[in-house]
Amino acid sequence: MSSRESKPAPRFAEGRAAVPTVSDTIAEFAPRRPRVRLSRPLTRAAAAAPFIIPGLALYLTFILAPMVYSFAISFFEWNIVRPPLSEWVGLANYRQALGNPIFRRAVLNTLAYAAVTVPGQMAIGLFVAVLLNQQIRARAFFRVVYYLPVITSWVIVSLLFEYMFVGQSGLVNYLLRDVLHLIRENVRWLADPVLAFVPIHLLGIWKGAGWTAIIFLAGLQAIPEQLHEAASVDGAGRLSRFRHITLPLLRPTLVFLIVVLTIGGLNAYISFLLITDGGNPLDLTHSVLTLMYEATFTRLEFGYGSSISYLLTAFVFVISVFQLRLLRRRVEL
Amino acid sequence: MGMRTEERLVRWLTYALLLLGLAAVAVPFWYMLVTSLKPQSFIFEVPPRLWPTQATLGNYAAALSKDSFGLYFLNSLLVAVASVSLTVLISALLAYAFARLHFSGKEPLFNLLLLGMMIPPVMLIIPQFIIAKQLKLFNSLLGLILVYVTMNLSIQTFLLRGFFEGIPKDLEEAALIDGAGQWTIFSRVVLPLSRPGLAVVTIFTFLYSWDEFPWAHVAIKETTKRTLPIAIALFQSQHLTEWGQVFAASIVALIPVVVVFVIFQRNFIRGVTTTGLKG
Numbered sequence: 001m002s003s004r005e006s007k008p009a010p011r012f013a014e015g016r017a018a019v020p021t022v023s024d025t026i027a028e029f030a031p032r033r034p035r036v037r038l039s040r041p042l043t044r045a046a047a048a049a050p051f052i053i054p055g056l057a058l059y060l061t062f063i064l065a066p067m068v069y070s071f072a073i074s075f076f077e078w079n080i081v082r083p084p085l086s087e088w089v090g091l092a093n094y095r096q097a098l099g100n101p102i103f104r105r106a107v108l109n110t111l112a113y114a115a116v117t118v119p120g121q122m123a124i125g126l127f128v129a130v131l132l133n134q135q136i137r138a139r140a141f142f143r144v145v146y147y148l149p150v151i152t153s154w155v156i157v158s159l160l161f162e163y164m165f166v167g168q169s170g171l172v173n174y175l176l177r178d179v180l181h182l183i184r185e186n187v188r189w190l191a192d193p194v195l196a197f198v199p200i201h202l203l204g205i206w207k208g209a210g211w212t213a214i215i216f217l218a219g220l221q222a223i224p225e226q227l228h229e230a231a232s233v234d235g236a237g238r239l240s241r242f243r244h245i246t247l248p249l250l251r252p253t254l255v256f257l258i259v260v261l262t263i264g265g266l267n268a269y270i271s272f273l274l275i276t277d278g279g280n281p282l283d284l285t286h287s288v289l290t291l292m293y294e295a296t297f298t299r300l301e302f303g304y305g306s307s308i309s310y311l312l313t314a315f316v317f318v319i320s321v322f323q324l325r326l327l328r329r330r331v332e333l
Numbered sequence: 334m335g336m337r338t339e340e341r342l343v344r345w346l347t348y349a350l351l352l353l354g355l356a357a358v359a360v361p362f363w364y365m366l367v368t369s370l371k372p373q374s375f376i377f378e379v380p381p382r383l384w385p386t387q388a389t390l391g392n393y394a395a396a397l398s399k400d401s402f403g404l405y406f407l408n409s410l411l412v413a414v415a416s417v418s419l420t421v422l423i424s425a426l427l428a429y430a431f432a433r434l435h436f437s438g439k440e441p442l443f444n445l446l447l448l449g450m451m452i453p454p455v456m457l458i459i460p461q462f463i464i465a466k467q468l469k470l471f472n473s474l475l476g477l478i479l480v481y482v483t484m485n486l487s488i489q490t491f492l493l494r495g496f497f498e499g500i501p502k503d504l505e506e507a508a509l510i511d512g513a514g515q516w517t518i519f520s521r522v523v524l525p526l527s528r529p530g531l532a533v534v535t536i537f538t539f540l541y542s543w544d545e546f547p548w549a550h551v552a553i554k555e556t557t558k559r560t561l562p563i564a565i566a567l568f569q570s571q572h573l574t575e576w577g578q579v580f581a582a583s584i585v586a587l588i589p590v591v592v593v594f595v596i597f598q599r600n601f602i603r604g605v606t607t608t609g610l611k612g
Contacts, residue, residue, distance in 0.1 A: 044436040047515060051430035052442070055423045055486055061468075062483040063449050066460035073459065080463070128354060131347050142351055144598055145358055151594050153544035155562040156583040159569050160365050163576050169377040171364060178380060206357070211605070218606035238343075267455060270546050274566060289455060296459055297551050306459050313456045 070306050078302035086303070093307035102279075103308070106286035109272075112197065113287065114265030117204035121261055122254070124205060125212025130242075132213065133220045143217075146210040154270035157207055162275045165189040165199040172199075193284035196276050203271050208264070212257060219253035220246065255327045259320050266316050269293070288312050369393070369580035376576050392581035402582045404557065405564040409543060409586070412474055412560055416481040416542040421534050424486055425527075428493035429519050433505070449487030454547070462551055472555045480552070481542045489534045492604075496530030497523055533604035536597045543590060561586040 074093055076086040097103050128146060132139055149157060164171045167188040176182045189195045223246060231241050269289035276285040278294060286294075288308065296305030363383065368376065370388040396402040430436075431443050461480060462471075470476030504526070505518050513521070524531070546562040553559055559567070565586065569579045594601060 041437050044434070048430050048434045048436040048439075051426040051434065051515075051519075055427040055446075055490065056442075058423065058479060058483040059446060059449060059486055061464065062461055062480055063452065063457060063487075064445075066457040066464060067452060069460035069463070070456055073463075083463075127350075131351055131354075134344075134347060136344075136347060136351070140598070142355065143602070144595065145355055147594070147602075148362065148591070149358060151540055151544075151590050152587060153546070153562050153590075155544075155546050155566045156365075156587065157361075159565070159579055159583070160361055163368070163580075164361065164364065166377075169379050169381055171381045174380050206361075210358075214602060214605050263453070267453060274569075277570070292455070293547070293551070297462075302459055302463070309455045309459060313453050316453060 071310065073303055074306035074310050076303045078306070080300055080302055089303065093304045094311065096304060097308050097311060102283045102286065103288075103291060105284060106288050106291045109197070109285060110266055110268060110287045110289075113201060113204060113268050113272075114262050116201045117208065117265050118258065118261045120201070120205035121208040121212045122257060124209040125257075126216050126250075128209065128213040129216030129220055130246075132217055143214070146213060148210070149207045150210045152207075154207070155274065157203060158271045158274040161199045161203045161206075161271075162190065165275075167191070190275065191281060193281055196280075196285050200268075200271050200275050203275070204265070204268065208261065212261070215257060216250070216253060219250050223249050251327075255324070258327065259323050262319060262323065263316055266312065266319070365580045366584060368576055369584050371577055373575065373577055376574065392577035393585070396578045396582045397585070400568060400578065400582075401556075402561070402564060402585065405559050405561050405582075406585060408474060408558060409560040409562075410589075412477050412481070413539050413542045415474075415478045416485075417535050417538045419478065419482045420485045420489055420538045421531055423482060424489040424534065425493055425524065425531070426519075427486070427490040428497050429515075429523060431490070432494045432497035433518075433523075434515065446487050446490060450491065454484060458547060458551065461548070465552055470552075472553060472558055474558060476552050477542075477545075477549055477560065480548055481538070481545060485534075485538050485541060489538065492533060492607075493527065493530050496527045500526050529600055529603075532597055532600040536593060536601050537604060539593055540590060543586075 073086075075088060075090060077089050077092075079086045132142060136142075165173075167173065167186050167190070170186075170189075172189070173183070173186045177184070177186065187195060189198055227245050227249075228241055231245055236244070267289060268287045272279075272285065272287040272290045273293070276290075279286040279290060289312070292305050292308040292312070295301045295308065360383075367383060367385050369392050370385045370390070371378075372387055372389050372391060375382075375386065397406075427446070431439065465471050465476045465480070468476075470479065500523060504522050508518050508522050544562060545560075546566065549560050549563045550566070553563060561582070565579060565582050568575075568582065572578070
């Protein structure tokens, strides 16, 4: 007979390694009700079931099953009306995507978006965080206002940026031409397959910098004040303290932000869809996701759409692992 | 003396730069507000004005009555309130089981749940659409609610489990000795003591379901079932020039978000910095 059976552990003891506390000892003397003594796996499972089942059912239905399902679909010419009639096509969907110039252009657009908006958000976010990390008045007020773009729906801010960049009467053209005198003619931002990315990239930075700043601010506040004071006493100026104390200690925050922002950037969708009106002009301004949604829900090519979503997921995964490896290694140097 | 001058200079520079940033954030929002107050004939005025020459609430009246944004607002509210309540309830139940109960398979099950935090939503949306169709959840607000709850489940359970584990066990033990069952401990001891955690879950789930676009865009085709984000986007694509109404609807959609954010600001920032959630 094992010792466990002869003397059941108190039900509330957390884990096996829990150190008994005074209250554990007191509880040992408490009159036991039969329910507490029942510790057989089935009884425990029955007690846990009502807590687990609602969440688990949803999770299985809308996350786990779809994950497997979508992988299967990507190998079929999927028939949405009669799924059993779907035709197995092997890797044809993947080949179709990789061979398609519109898809390749979308990949390029998406990479460019990440390459511009990730450093943009990081630089501005860090700058704002450093400003906010001083003894200043109305810090809470600034924090709230800077965070407003983050909590505003992508739909609203995308339309807002589209309106500000409208050709004839847009605010941006007016500022550039009549106030700053930087251009002579109105620029038709939204009609040009390259210039259309100006509002899209600016929006990405404008909307995300507040969040980046808050994360940086938390990182800055975790740096002990004494380090800065000691360095000041030794005669280090602001800039050298920033370089030799702040930046190295912010490294975990930097790594976290680079990975998370890159994932977000590669998944850009709403701003591309609304500002370019779904890839205009000439399907040259798609992101990978606008293309995926169009293939799936406009042209009803579910198999093809699934293959694009899997390609994107795999790519995001590889990039994240690669970034983590690279940035961690640099930490060790 | 030199030190003090430098410090004063840095201080002035800090405020100047912060105000510049403030303008960069505020001007687009201000322009949206002003445009929503302009009559249609001033929407494309040259030069564009940051002050309405003839302020009118006409766009708001038109958007809310003629173009059913009042209905879409109610749809959004229903979806958000239901999603928040269900997410709080279901993830609290899960979190309690993982923090306090003992049953076989607990660890693997928790890890499986955490997997949900790593799966990109893109990968799921196509099969979710197919499954929703099979379950008759297409074109239904319930379909939105169930998916929103599920998409938030992993992260919020993770967050609440942390909160629950931080509650001193003595209280629960005392309740247990008094003869309380798990349900009583859960609802009378653990939940009331986790209010800050529940507040974080509430805010993030509210913002998520209020702002969500991609899923609603594919799962709702019936006009009367639209939520605000899709209603605003579709209105703009159908009435390309009626920016006044677009922004009137946008301002109306933005008000609850700002109110919730300003009220729960402290909880919110703590939630952001402890979980890395975006909101």
